[in-house]
Amino acid sequence: MDVSKPLENKPKELAFKSSYSNEFKGENGYLCIYTEPYSSKNLIKDSDSKTKISFLNKEKIIKLATNNKIHVTLKDNTKPIVSFFYYNKNEKLKIIQAINDNFPKNCQPIIKELSIAKIVEEINKLNFTKTIGYTIEEKNNGLIFIFDDKLSVNDKEKFNAYIKKQAAFFGRKFIFYRENKVNINLKNKAMLQEDNGYIFLDNQHRYFPQG
Structure with a gap:
């Protein structure tokens, strides 16, 4: 007996005909293309006039990641992802403004944000933090938790699992630790x-x- 599900009538996706690399589908029928400022004029001349195109300065976007709080993931045919962590509301708004300044209205990225206060709150739920204090330092590659005492094997496993979880969300490892032994x-x-x-x-x- 054939138990396969009937085919559903799915809405047709907009099909873009383009020979450009490093691109993704934006909003409102736009094709978003990563390029350099000096090449935009030539690309516009060669483009299909029926296709709405928006150009993004790839060099400037990548420079966003020079701030150790921000991570940028760019993949062809995929909406970009910009992840960042912040200390307070003012810092959050400044980072979002910097992101918006580099991405046109119809080519906005997926934004993932992490609050340091939230991270600390989650780490404080781990049992070993009730008896072992710590301080936090911000370094070039992220955050370093410096524990006042040696962690047990079980404690390390729990903390490493948390680090791995946050790295998957952020796009790279940005939480590290050491013991003040x-x-x-x-x-x-x-x-x-x-x-x-x-x-x-x-x-x-x-x-x-x-x-």
Whole structure:
């Protein structure tokens, strides 16, 4: 017995006839093409007059990603994705304005935003953060969580799973961490030698004569 579903009448998609690479379908029947400013005039002359075309400055768009808070994903025949994280509402509005300045009205990208406050809130739900404090540093490649103590294997697995989840959403890994581990051997040396006037600090030592 044939149990296959009947074919549905799906609306026809707009078909663009174009020889350009690095392009995607925009809104309202527009074809969005990544190009350089100097080549736009020639492309307009060679284009099909029936097709509405909007040109995007690829170089300027890529420069958005030089800000470590922003990640840009550009693929041919696919709507661009711009992901970013922010600290407060003012910073969020500035980044969105910068995105809008580089993408025409009919060629807007998919925007994914992440609030640092939300990230901290989610991380604070992990059990180990109840006993281990941390600080956050912003570096060129993203955010670094510096934990005050060593994490257990189980703690690392949970945190790495969270990092992987956010990387999939953002488009690249942008959360990192390190442990503020104390060198136990040096700490013991400092305790043993304290009566003799020696204090060891990491790879250095200081001598304080008694009396």
